[in-house]
Amino acid sequence: MGIRIAICQIAGTSDPEENLKRIEGAIMQNQADLYVFPELYLTGYGNSEFDPEDTVIAENRLRIICNNMDVAVAVGAPMQWYNGITDSMLFITPLETYRYDKMYTANFPPYDESMFERGHSPAMVEWKGMRIGLEICYDVMFPEIHRFYATQGADMVIVISASSDSSKAAMERIVPARSLENTVYTIYCNNVGPFRDGAEFFGGSALYSPLGDEIAKAGNGEEILITYADKGVVEHARTVRPQLRDLRGDIRWIL
Numbered sequence: 001m002g003i004r005i006a007i008c009q010i011a012g013t014s015d016p017e018e019n020l021k022r023i024e025g026a027i028m029q030n031q032a033d034l035y036v037f038p039e040l041y042l043t044g045y046g047n048s049e050f051d052p053e054d055t056v057i058a059e060n061r062l063r064i065i066c067n068n069m070d071v072a073v074a075v076g077a078p079m080q081w082y083n084g085i086t087d088s089m090l091f092i093t094p095l096e097t098y099r100y101d102k103m104y105t106a107n108f109p110p111y112d113e114s115m116f117e118r119g120h121s122p123a124m125v126e127w128k129g130m131r132i133g134l135e136i137c138y139d140v141m142f143p144e145i146h147r148f149y150a151t152q153g154a155d156m157v158i159v160i161s162a163s164s165d166s167s168k169a170a171m172e173r174i175v176p177a178r179s180l181e182n183t184v185y186t187i188y189c190n191n192v193g194p195f196r197d198g199a200e201f202f203g204g205s206a207l208y209s210p211l212g213d214e215i216a217k218a219g220n221g222e223e224i225l226i227t228y229a230d231k232g233v234v235e236h237a238r239t240v241r242p243q244l245r246d247l248r249g250d251i252r253w254i255l
Contacts, residue, residue, distance in 0.1 A: 001129040002230035006032035009205040009225070011193035014044040016054035020027045021059065021175050023075060030224055033128050035073045038160050038191040038205075039102075039137050040087060042077035045162035045191055045201075048115060052080040059097055060088060067094040072127045074189075075162045076136065084117035085189040089160055091125050098125045100134035104142055109200060111138075112166055122148055130155045130231060133184075137161040140174055143181070143238055150182035150244055155234045157182075168202040180212030183237040183244060185229045192222055212236035 008026045012019045019042050027035050054079040062073050072093045079088040079099060086101040097246045101119025122145060123134045133149030133156070140146070140159050140248040144199055149157055157178070163171050171188070179186040186208045191201035206217040215229040238244060 001232070002228055003033040003128045003130055004031065005187060005207065005227050005229060006030045006035045007187060007189050007205045007207065007216070007218070007225040007227065008037045008188060009192050009203055009223050010037075010239055011039050011222055012038070012044050012191065014049075015048045016043050016050065017059065017078060019044065020058045023058075023062065023073070024065065025183075026224060027069070027071065027073065030226060032226060033071055035071065036160065036187055036189045037073070038189050038201075039076040039089075040078065041075055041160075041164040041191070045076075046196060050078050050085075052078060052085065055079055055090070062092050063094070063097065065228040066092050070094060074134070074160065075177060076156050076162075078116075081117050085115065086119060087113060087116045087136060088119075089136055089158070091123075091127075091132075091134060091158075093125075093127060095097070098123055098134075100136070102136040102139060104138045106138040106251055110166060110196065124149055124152060124154060130229065132158040135159045137163060140171070140178060143178065145154055146178040146182045146184070146186075150158040150184050151247070154184055155231055156185040156187065156229055158187045158189070161188060162195075163190050163202060164195045164199045165202045166199065168204060171202075174205060175206070176208045176212040176214065180241070181243065183210040183234065185210055185234065192220065210234045211241065
């Protein structure tokens with residue numbers, strides 16, 4: 001049992017309607033069960049002049065496509081949260097939309113996410129027989145999130161991202177490590193194109209196996225990776241690397 005995945009590393013703009021058309025085009029022109037788009041793709045990362053109503057419109061249009069084609073879409077977008085805004089991921093299926101709010105916002109050069117409220121809880125969904133945890137960019141630097149999903153039965157974790165060149169080395173080390181230490185697939189979907197002050201999003205979107213191996217990886221330009229993840233591979237990996245089985249609950253973590 002598995003799913004066909006389209007990891008959509010395509011450049012966005014500051015125009016939500018144009019970005020939504022690019023999402024719709026990618027879905028219509030490729031065949032997959034799950035389509036994944038980068039962090040804040042709907043409005044453009046770094047664009048502070050967004051209207052949360054644009055996200056509502058996009059969700060409604062994408063829900064129709066998901067229903068007609070029996071697919072799911074994971075996409076980054078800003079969401080209203082009481083009097084604030086969150087950096088969120090929407091996981092849209094034919095029947096329901098799940099929301100994850102980024103728990104660890106990045107506020108160090110070259111990133112400024114001070115405009116966003118921080119999320120307070122993980123989110124896991126099930127699609128086509130696969131249990132999937134949701135993360136956004138800087139979240140992946142905090143190993144407890146991946147580990148929580150793995151201990152709750154996740155087969156896969158999606159990490160959508162807006163990482164510039166300065167974060168390339170860190171991300172290319174940490175993402176496959178998260179897969180290996182938790183024996184889960186990890187989808188990494190990064191933005192591509194100009195960032196700010198002459199910097200670029202480095203791309204490098206990928207699918208890593210439950211043993212940390214690179215299954216598919218994009219370069220630094222626009223690319224849609226069509227790849228596949230199988231639940232049986234996760235089960236096999238956990239016999240080879242049984243660290244989840246061997247987790248101890250009796251250790252007293254006191255110095």
